[in-house]
Amino acid sequence: xxxxxxxASLAIPGxxxxxxxxxxxxxxxxxxxxxxxxxxxVVILDNFSFGARETIAHLExxxxxxxxTADITRLPQLLRAIRNVDGVIHLAAMMTISMDRDPEVxxxxxxxxxxxxxxxxxxxxxxxxxxxxxxxxxxYGPGVAGELVETTPFHSAGAPPAAVLYGASKIIGExxxxxxxxxxxxxxxxxxxxxxxxxxxxxxxxxxxxxxxTHDRLKQGLAPRVLGDGSETKHFVYVGDxxxxxxxxxxxxxSDVAVNLSGPAPVTTLELVNLxxxxxxxxxxxxxxxxxxxxxxxxxxxxxxIAHEEAERVIGWKPEVxxxxxxxxxxxxxxxxxxxxxx
Amino acid sequence: xxxxxxxASLAIPGxxxxxxxxxxxxxxxxxxxxxxxxxxxVVILDNFSFGARETIAHLExxxxxxxxTADITRLPQLLRAIRNVDGVIHLAAMMTISMDRDPEVxxxxxxxxxxxxxxxxxxxxxxxxxxxxxxxxxxYGPGVAGELVETTPFHSAGAPPAAVLYGASKIIGExxxxxxxxxxxxxxxxxxxxxxxxxxxxxxxxxxxxxxxTHDRLKQGLAPRVLGDGSETKHFVYVGDxxxxxxxxxxxxxSDVAVNLSGPAPVTTLELVNLxxxxxxxxxxxxxxxxxxxxxxxxxxxxxxIAHEEAERVIGWKPEVxxxxxxxxxxxxxxxxxxxxxx
Numbered sequence: 001x002x003x004x005x006x007x008a009s010l011a012i013p014g015x016x017x018x019x020x021x022x023x024x025x026x027x028x029x030x031x032x033x034x035x036x037x038x039x040x041x042v043v044i045l046d047n048f049s050f051g052a053r054e055t056i057a058h059l060e061x062x063x064x065x066x067x068x069t070a071d072i073t074r075l076p077q078l079l080r081a082i083r084n085v086d087g088v089i090h091l092a093a094m095m096t097i098s099m100d101r102d103p104e105v106x107x108x109x110x111x112x113x114x115x116x117x118x119x120x121x122x123x124x125x126x127x128x129x130x131x132x133x134x135x136x137x138x139x140y141g142p143g144v145a146g147e148l149v150e151t152t153p154f155h156s157a158g159a160p161p162a163a164v165l166y167g168a169s170k171i172i173g174e175x176x177x178x179x180x181x182x183x184x185x186x187x188x189x190x191x192x193x194x195x196x197x198x199x200x201x202x203x204x205x206x207x208x209x210x211x212x213x214t215h216d217r218l219k220q221g222l223a224p225r226v227l228g229d230g231s232e233t234k235h236f237v238y239v240g241d242x243x244x245x246x247x248x249x250x251x252x253x254x255s256d257v258a259v260n261l262s263g264p265a266p267v268t269t270l271e272l273v274n275l276x277x278x279x280x281x282x283x284x285x286x287x288x289x290x291x292x293x294x295x296x297x298x299x300x301x302x303x304x305x306i307a308h309e310e311a312e313r314v315i316g317w318k319p320e321v322x323x324x325x326x327x328x329x330x331x332x333x334x335x336x337x338x339x340x341x342x343x
Numbered sequence: 344x345x346x347x348x349x350x351a352s353l354a355i356p357g358x359x360x361x362x363x364x365x366x367x368x369x370x371x372x373x374x375x376x377x378x379x380x381x382x383x384x385v386v387i388l389d390n391f392s393f394g395a396r397e398t399i400a401h402l403e404x405x406x407x408x409x410x411x412t413a414d415i416t417r418l419p420q421l422l423r424a425i426r427n428v429d430g431v432i433h434l435a436a437m438m439t440i441s442m443d444r445d446p447e448v449x450x451x452x453x454x455x456x457x458x459x460x461x462x463x464x465x466x467x468x469x470x471x472x473x474x475x476x477x478x479x480x481x482x483y484g485p486g487v488a489g490e491l492v493e494t495t496p497f498h499s500a501g502a503p504p505a506a507v508l509y510g511a512s513k514i515i516g517e518x519x520x521x522x523x524x525x526x527x528x529x530x531x532x533x534x535x536x537x538x539x540x541x542x543x544x545x546x547x548x549x550x551x552x553x554x555x556x557t558h559d560r561l562k563q564g565l566a567p568r569v570l571g572d573g574s575e576t577k578h579f580v581y582v583g584d585x586x587x588x589x590x591x592x593x594x595x596x597x598s599d600v601a602v603n604l605s606g607p608a609p610v611t612t613l614e615l616v617n618l619x620x621x622x623x624x625x626x627x628x629x630x631x632x633x634x635x636x637x638x639x640x641x642x643x644x645x646x647x648x649i650a651h652e653e654a655e656r657v658i659g660w661k662p663e664v665x666x667x668x669x670x671x672x673x674x675x676x677x678x679x680x681x682x683x684x685x686x
Contacts, residue, residue, distance in 0.1 A: 103522055104458055107515065111454065115447055143496055151500035153486055156514065157493070161522040168514045171499065171507065172450065179446055179504040 008187035008255035010087045010128050012247055013038030018085040020072060020117055021092030023051030025200045026132070026193075028059070030089060030243040035064060037247060045081050046092070047071040055200050072113035078120035087250045089130045090117050096136070096206050099169075100162035110169035111176075118180045129188040130249045131177050135235070135260065135306050136167035137192060145302030150192075150258055150310050174258060181256045189249035189315065190258035191242075194306050198239030198326055199333035207234055214273050215331060218282040226286045230270025235306045237263045238321035238329075245317045252315040262306035263319045263326070272323070279327045351530035351598035353430045353471050355590055356381030361428040363415060363460055364435025366394030368543050369475070369536075371402070373432060373586040378407060380590060388424050389435070390414040398543050415456035421463035430593045432473045433460050439479070439549050442512075443505035453512035454519075461523045472531040473592040474520050478578070478603065478649050479510035480535060488645030493535075493601055493653055517601060524599045532592035532658065533601035534585075537649050541582030541669055542676035550577055557616050558674060561625040569629045573613025578649045580606045581664035581672075588660045595658040605649035606662045606669070615666070622670045 017034055019027045022044030031042045044056055045068045059065045070077035072092050082088060092113060099106035114131070121129050138148045139155030140163055154171060156164040180186040195207035203209065214224040245261050267275070273286045311317045321329075360377050362370045365387030374385045387399055388411045402408045413420035415435050425431060435456060442449035457474070464472050481491050482498030483506055497514060499507040523529040538550035546552065557567040588604050610618070616629045654660045664672075 103519065107454060107458070111450060115450070139496065143494075153482065153496035153498040153500075154514075155496040156518075157496075161518040161525065164518045165515060165522070168511045168518070171497075171511045172515075175499075175504040175507045175511070176446065179508075182504065 007253050008128055009253040010250045012251055014040050015087060015250075016041040016043075016085045017087045017089065017250070018043040018045055018082055020045050020088060020090045021051060022046050023048060023053065023056045024091060025055070025198065025202060025239055026196055026242050026246070027051070027091050028055045028200060029198070029239045030246045031056070031059060031065070033243045033247055035062070040064065041066060041085070043068055043081065043085060045070050050202075050204060052202075072116055073108050075116045075119060078116050079123055082120040082124045082126060085124070085126060087128045087130070088117065088121055088126050089132070089246050089250070090114065091132045093132070093170075094166070095204060096163050096166045097204060099166045100160070103162065103165055106162075106165065107169055110166070111172050114173040114176050118176055118186065122180060122184045122186055127187060128250055128255070129177065129186060130246055131173060131188060131190045133170045133174050133190045133192045133258065134167070135192050135194045135262070136163070137171050137174070139164070139167050142302070145304050148260070148304055148306045150260060178256065187255040189252070189254055191245055191249055191311075192258060192260045193242060194235045194237045194260070194262040196239050196242050197236050198330055200239075201330055201334075207236070210234065210269055210272055211276055211327065211330065212334075214276045215280060215334065218277055218280050218284055221284070223284050223287040224273045224277060225289045226270050226273050227289060227291050229288065230268055230273065230286070232269050233266050233303045234269060234272060235262045235266040235304070236323060236326070237261050237319060238326035241319045241321055245311065245315065248315045248317045254314045257314055259311040259314050260306050260308050261311055261317070261319075262308045264322050266303070266305050267323055275323060276327055276331075279324060280331055350596050351471055352596040353593045355594055357383050358430060358593075359384040359386075359428045360430045360432065360593070361386040361388055361425055363388050363431060363433045364394060365389050366391060366396065366399045367434060368398070368541065368545060368582055369539055369585050369589075370394070370434050371398045371543060372541070372582045373589045374399070374402060374408070376586040376590055378405070383407065384409060384428070386411055386424065386428060388413050393545075393547060395545075415459055416451050418459045418462060421459050422466055425460075425463040425467045425469060428467070428469060430471045430473070431460065431464055431469050432475070432589050432593070433457065434475045436475070436513075437509070438547060439506050439509045440547060442509045443503070446505065446508055449505075449508065450512055453509070454515050457516040457519050461519055461529065465523060465527045465529055470530060471593055471598070472520065472529060473589055474516060474531060474533045476513045476517050476533045476535045476601065477510070478535050478537045478605070479506070480513050480517070482507070482510050485645065488647050491603070491647055491649045493603060521599065530598040532595070532597055534588055534592055534654075535601060535603045536585060537578045537580045537603070537605040539582050539585050540579050541673055543582075544673055544677075550579070553577065553612055553615055554619055554670065554673065555677075557619045558623060558677065561620055561623050561627055564627070566627050566630040567616045567620060568632045569613050569616050570632060570634055572631065573611055573616065573629070575612050576609050576646045577612060577615060578605045578609040578647070579666060579669070580604050580662060581669035584662045584664055588654065588658065591658045591660045597657045600657055602654040602657050603649050603651050604654060604660070604662075605651045607665050609646070609648050610666055618666060619670055619674075622667060623674055
């Protein structure tokens with residue numbers, strides 16, 4: 001007697017993958033990794049509104065790379081672009097800062113966009129979807145404390161509308177994946193990213209600004225700024241670790257599941273700013289400032305840690321790069337990149 | 344020295360009000376109340392996909408009532424219909440059962456629809472919006488226990504996708520109101536309804552089915568059905584109390600706030616089924632059954648109570664009608680309504 005065991009595992013070598021929102025920090029790093037692991041084709045899909053050509057400049061001309069300009073709010077464009085791929089990694093989203101600027105467009109991208117990507121995956125027989133969600137699904141404010149695990153509820157009381165809209169839009173994106181699995185059998189893994197940082201860092205993630213704005217000020221000989229007493233917790237994850245998780249989520253037999261990604265340990269904003277100064281070798285003590293009015297802030301109450309043990313159990317992933325090492329790489333890239341730009 | 348005190352209070356007598364999703368249980372009862380309180384005009388807006396002509400049959404021909412057929416997913420229709428009104432009560436929504444049938448349309452109605460209503464309110468100088476949210480913003484499952492207050496987080500682990508989508512879509516609707524208040528100064532009150540029941544009850548609310556399906560079975564001489572041991576908590580609110588809250592939310596100076604509406608006390612499903620049998624005078628003992636596969640169920644873990652004390656503080660409302668009295672009125676209406684239909 002033979003039996004066909006259904007598996008949600010995709011082989012990376014020889015496979016064809018599409019990265020939605022690929023001209024990005026996470027997208028470009030993931031593309032590099034999939035190519036290094038032997039993927040037959042990597043399609044970078046982006047509308048280039050946030051995604052930048054320079055982020056994927058090193059991939060242009062690679063015979064295994066195809067670049068598609070398409071907008072996830074336009075289903076016909078997606079239906080064409082997603083043809084003939086085995087797996088899709090969906091990264092495109094508006095984050096809190098963009099959601100604050102234009103909530104209508106933010107919701108369209110984060111909800112209708114996910115719906116369209118799922119519809120295009122189902123129409124084109126895509127075998128597996130990796131959906132980039134966020135620890136924003138746990139919310140903000142005093143309730144967010146202690147160990148944040150995958151069943152932690154969404155706290156929204158007191159948070160700014162844009163932050164709640166962002167978190168809720170990610171919750172909806174996740175549920176659209178669950179719904180597609182039940183209705184159409186689309187295999188998926190949801191990865192709830194904490195704040196991603198690393199080489200090719202941009203200025204669009206509210207929390208990652210702590211790193212690059214600090215570095216910018218230090219380079220100008222200015223004291224870096226810490227909001228309040230700097231005791232607030234942040235939990236980052238290095239982009240290379242995230243790319244590895246994306247590949248593992250495709251390759252693992254896991255499906256219909258959501259797991260957290262986070263770095264080895266959380267930091268306080270004061271520790272972080274001091275770490276950047278130390279790694280940059282510019283020992284200027286930080287100044288403590290009050291929050292700027294009108295600027296979206298993501299505040300949490302008590303100290304917390306985003307637990308990543310479930311990711312190890314489900315897709316065999318754990319973070320490898322410490323904050324110190326990650327910041328060293330980010331700064332080295334910024335120095336190199338700026339040196340290059342100044343040439 | 345004179346000063347102009349900005350107030351979000353709207354006078355009902357002489358005022359002009361529009362009820363979005365007005366051809367409904369809550370809409371028709373609210374229209375009746377606003378007319379009884381001396382409103383100059385009540386506009387009933389509905390696309391009549393769920394809303395029923397018979398629900399508002401008694402209002403047709405009333406010179407103070409205008410009926411507008413419009414769809415909230417069509418902004419131009421709303422811009423026309425919302426002209427020349429002082430206050431808007433937004434009720435139109437897809438609930439969990441509809442969200443399960445068609446999540447795409449459900450999200451369009453509950454998110455894009457709210458966005459359009461807000462845009463039409465702002466464009467037409469509406470002074471105040473009352474938004475019907477739901478206790479679904481607290482979610483489902485074991486985390487939902489004890490006193491549910493306005494800052495209780497959203498629990499979604501383990502709940503069916505349609506239920507989470509419904510709750511999250513209401514969270515987004517609320518945040519769109521908050522955002523419009525901050526950006527455009529649109530005054531609003533959010534009322535988080537618990538399950539509404541009463542005269543003109545329909546079959547679309549998953550929880551209210553406990554009442555009317557029980558009554559249907561009793562009338563047929565069949566034992567009413569209770570899922571499991573019947574210890575699960577439900578918290579209902581009588582439609583007349585909800586209509587009163589809608590009027591108070593318009594009239595109160597309160598703005599930029601969300602409060603719970605719930606009846607005097609929660610019940611277990613077993614108590615509820617026994618209460619219906621007792622009030623109907625058909626003493627058939629219930630049978631305990633297993634949940635039907637494929638049917639959306641809204642389960643909560645422990646016993647809970649939806650606290651309504653904040654509504655009293657903010658808009659001066661508290662529930663008046665007990666479950667026994669409300670069920671008596673619902674059954675009396677069903678008997679009368681069916682007698683009428685059989686004539």
